[in-house]
Amino acid sequence: MTTATALLLADLTGVAVFAASGASAAVVKRLDLFGVVFVGFVAALGGGIFRDLVIDEVPPLAFADWRYAVTAALTAAAVFWLHPQLARLRTAVLVLDAAGLGLFTVTGTLKALAADVPPVGAVLIGMLTAIGGGLGRDLLTGEIPVVLRREIYAVAALAGSIVVVALDYAGVTGPLPLVAAVVLIFGLRLVALRRRWSAPVPLVDDPGTGDTIRPSSERGGERRGV
Amino acid sequence: MTTATALLLADLTGVAVFAASGASAAVVKRLDLFGVVFVGFVAALGGGIFRDLVIDEVPPLAFADWRYAVTAALTAAAVFWLHPQLARLRTAVLVLDAAGLGLFTVTGTLKALAADVPPVGAVLIGMLTAIGGGLGRDLLTGEIPVVLRREIYAVAALAGSIVVVALDYAGVTGPLPLVAAVVLIFGLRLVALRRRWSAPVPLVDDPGTGDTIRPSSERGGERRGV
Amino acid sequence: MTTATALLLADLTGVAVFAASGASAAVVKRLDLFGVVFVGFVAALGGGIFRDLVIDEVPPLAFADWRYAVTAALTAAAVFWLHPQLARLRTAVLVLDAAGLGLFTVTGTLKALAADVPPVGAVLIGMLTAIGGGLGRDLLTGEIPVVLRREIYAVAALAGSIVVVALDYAGVTGPLPLVAAVVLIFGLRLVALRRRWSAPVPLVDDPGTGDTIRPSSERGGERRGV
Numbered sequence: 001m002t003t004a005t006a007l008l009l010a011d012l013t014g015v016a017v018f019a020a021s022g023a024s025a026a027v028v029k030r031l032d033l034f035g036v037v038f039v040g041f042v043a044a045l046g047g048g049i050f051r052d053l054v055i056d057e058v059p060p061l062a063f064a065d066w067r068y069a070v071t072a073a074l075t076a077a078a079v080f081w082l083h084p085q086l087a088r089l090r091t092a093v094l095v096l097d098a099a100g101l102g103l104f105t106v107t108g109t110l111k112a113l114a115a116d117v118p119p120v121g122a123v124l125i126g127m128l129t130a131i132g133g134g135l136g137r138d139l140l141t142g143e144i145p146v147v148l149r150r151e152i153y154a155v156a157a158l159a160g161s162i163v164v165v166a167l168d169y170a171g172v173t174g175p176l177p178l179v180a181a182v183v184l185i186f187g188l189r190l191v192a193l194r195r196r197w198s199a200p201v202p203l204v205d206d207p208g209t210g211d212t213i214r215p216s217s218e219r220g221g222e223r224r225g226v
Numbered sequence: 227m228t229t230a231t232a233l234l235l236a237d238l239t240g241v242a243v244f245a246a247s248g249a250s251a252a253v254v255k256r257l258d259l260f261g262v263v264f265v266g267f268v269a270a271l272g273g274g275i276f277r278d279l280v281i282d283e284v285p286p287l288a289f290a291d292w293r294y295a296v297t298a299a300l301t302a303a304a305v306f307w308l309h310p311q312l313a314r315l316r317t318a319v320l321v322l323d324a325a326g327l328g329l330f331t332v333t334g335t336l337k338a339l340a341a342d343v344p345p346v347g348a349v350l351i352g353m354l355t356a357i358g359g360g361l362g363r364d365l366l367t368g369e370i371p372v373v374l375r376r377e378i379y380a381v382a383a384l385a386g387s388i389v390v391v392a393l394d395y396a397g398v399t400g401p402l403p404l405v406a407a408v409v410l411i412f413g414l415r416l417v418a419l420r421r422r423w424s425a426p427v428p429l430v431d432d433p434g435t436g437d438t439i440r441p442s443s444e445r446g447g448e449r450r451g452v
Numbered sequence: 453m454t455t456a457t458a459l460l461l462a463d464l465t466g467v468a469v470f471a472a473s474g475a476s477a478a479v480v481k482r483l484d485l486f487g488v489v490f491v492g493f494v495a496a497l498g499g500g501i502f503r504d505l506v507i508d509e510v511p512p513l514a515f516a517d518w519r520y521a522v523t524a525a526l527t528a529a530a531v532f533w534l535h536p537q538l539a540r541l542r543t544a545v546l547v548l549d550a551a552g553l554g555l556f557t558v559t560g561t562l563k564a565l566a567a568d569v570p571p572v573g574a575v576l577i578g579m580l581t582a583i584g585g586g587l588g589r590d591l592l593t594g595e596i597p598v599v600l601r602r603e604i605y606a607v608a609a610l611a612g613s614i615v616v617v618a619l620d621y622a623g624v625t626g627p628l629p630l631v632a633a634v635v636l637i638f639g640l641r642l643v644a645l646r647r648r649w650s651a652p653v654p655l656v657d658d659p660g661t662g663d664t665i666r667p668s669s670e671r672g673g674e675r676r677g678v
Contacts, residue, residue: 026374032425034381035374049280054501056510058282059338063347070346080428112511120522121515135592140361142370144594148478148487155486199484202532252600258651260607261600275506284508285564289573296572306654366587368596 003175011107012071014100019044019072021097022137023079024086029141033080039140040076041069047132051108051125055115094193098156102185104130105157106178109164119165126161127154152192155199160185229401234293237333240326241294242301245270246312247323248363249302253309255367265366266302267295273358277334277351281341320419324382328411330356331383332404335390345391352387353380378418381425386411455627463559464523466552471496471524473549474589475531476538481593485532491592492528493521499584503560503577507567546645550608554637556582557609558630561616571617578613579606604644607651612637 022043026036045062052060062068079086086093108129112122131147131154138145147153163181191197248269252262271288278286288294305312312319334355338348357373357380364371373380389407417423474495478488497514504512514520531538538545560581564574583599583606590597599605615633643649 027428030427031374032427034425038374053279053505054511059280059343059347063343063351066346069350117511117515120518121511124521125515139365139591148483148490199486201482201484202479253654256653257600258653260651264600279505285506285569285573289569289577292572295576365591
């Protein structure tokens with residue numbers, strides 16, 4: 001297996017996992033078959049479409065290479081029919097999702113750097129590639145995006161994209177450091193899930209007592225998934 | 227009347243119908259005059275703006291040709307002032323909307339093919355051109371997009387864009403086959419409306435009984451319109 | 453201080469104010485630190501990213517010049533920690549927001565004209581540059597965009613962008629007329645705030661009595677802010 005084939009396989013695995021997450025959210029909202037496939041498509045490919053528009057790679061990969069759209073659609077359709085069985089796979093999906101997060105961040109950051117985007121912009125584009133699909137999924141299903149509310153998710157992507165840009169700046173080349181960045185994001189995300197880490201939430205004034213409290217009910221909650 | 231004039235008139239009719247659908251949804255939400263016109267603009271031109279960004283035709287037609295924006299704005303403003311009378315035209319609007327769906331799908335697919343987008347991508351872009359405005363309309367008015375929930379709407383567009391790409395692949399040229407594709411989408415949509423066809427919805431576990439049911443209340447319901 | 457420096461400072465002030473407005477809306481929704489910074493980023497830079505995509509200036513300024521993203525992120529983080537104190541600054545923020553509205557409209561319109569967008573398109577792009585970030589902020593926080601519902605906000609931007617395009621059409625050059633356009637938008641917005649002007653809302657049928665009424669409760673209400 002060549003490196004290109006390995007990369008494509010890894011990329012399509014990420015697409016499938018994100019499509020499953022989107023389809024699963026759509027099933028919960030009782031969307032119809034088309035809606036489930038569409039939300040799966042957006043969750044899997046929305047971040048990459050945004051990335052490609054921003055770095056002027058048109059048409060975006062999601063439209064230029066049929067394997068991306070077909071992978072997303074087939075996975076989402078499978079979730080539509082199989083979702084009662086998939087509920088048992090929740091842990092597996094969370095682990096694969098963490099892998100997809102790592103992969104999409106690193107490839108997104110690399111593509112931005114290759115398109116001559118300066119460092120800070122490349123960091124942001126890498127992170128947006130990874131979280132953009134989930135944002136689209138949540139907007140389409142009428143939710144405030146979960147990535148803005150809870151847990152370490154985007155922050156893991158951010159840490160990874162900073163590492164990729166720093167490696168590029170330091171002139172480090174070769175696939176190994178990039179694999180390390182994927183593993184870093186993957187590991188951060190898994191540890192955060194396990195320990196129920198979350199980013200701080202703002203202090204709010206309790207309307208009842210006037211006390212300033214940090215609402216515990218908002219922390220470390222469940223995450224929507226298959 | 228030349229073909230170009232006929233096409234422009236047909237296109238602007240589609241813009242007007244979609245603007246009416248957006249404005250009508252905005253009136254229901256009691257948005258102000260600006261909000262009604264803005265949602266009408268997005269419903270009429272959002273799909274085309276997305277299409278043009280993706281195929282790198284910039285500035286998008288909605289900004290490059292003033293007749294599009296003006297048609298959308300005037301129609302939406304008319305709905306703002308006349309909507310009590312328009313309620314009686316509900317059937318006419320649904321029929322015109324089906325015509326707009328057919329037209330936007332076919333022109334969107336053709337533009338994608340002309341921009342050298344491969345077949346699967348062109349099918350997707352054609353469909354997104356037709357349903358993108360409605361998605362924007364529903365997101366702006368705080369609804370889960372109706373196209374993801376009910377009835378045969380996007381699927382009719384999808385069928386039509388597949389036909390257009392197949393005709394192109396087979397080397398068929400001339401306006402007649404394209405008109406046939408528009409009519410196909412238009413007809414599919416009207417029959418679906420008439421027979422209350424809808425895409426399948428997922429099986430869900432009834433929280434009360436634990437039985438797996440298909441929720442009948444989600445099927446074949448009303449569609450928001452003027 | 454050169455003109456370029458003055459313009460950059462003014463631009464970054466607009467970014468900071470819009471970031472504060474986004475962060476403040478996110479704090480109200482109890483998003484976490486990342487969510488507050490992200491919504492601040494979208495509110496400050498979303499309109500400009502849309503503008504740059506539409507006029508094919510890629511990568512968009514928000515990704516090409518690190519000072520924009522850093523200003524937005526630092527301001528939003530400051531709101532996260534300081535928001536109880538900031539509540540007292542509500543009036544100051546509304547005034548600065550009106551200034552940002554004027555500035556973003558004028559620079560957005562000028563950039564569209566410089567990219568050879570025709571007059572009507574340039575007017576629309578200028579207005580969308582100024583209101584796009586607020587639309588993104590409201591969609592991310594699960595609200596129907598406030599700009600579509602109440603008060604004179606987008607309409608002030610629209611009036612200003614029409615003036616800029618008219619000046620360009622008339623061949624008027626130099627910074628002074630542009631400053632006048634900024635001041636016009638700023639003034640319109642402040643007077644509208646002060647007098648609680650709002651755009652008209654549609655007549656609706658009262659479901660209880662069947663009378664056609666104009667709902668008074670929808671008019672001239674509060675505006676979300678720090």
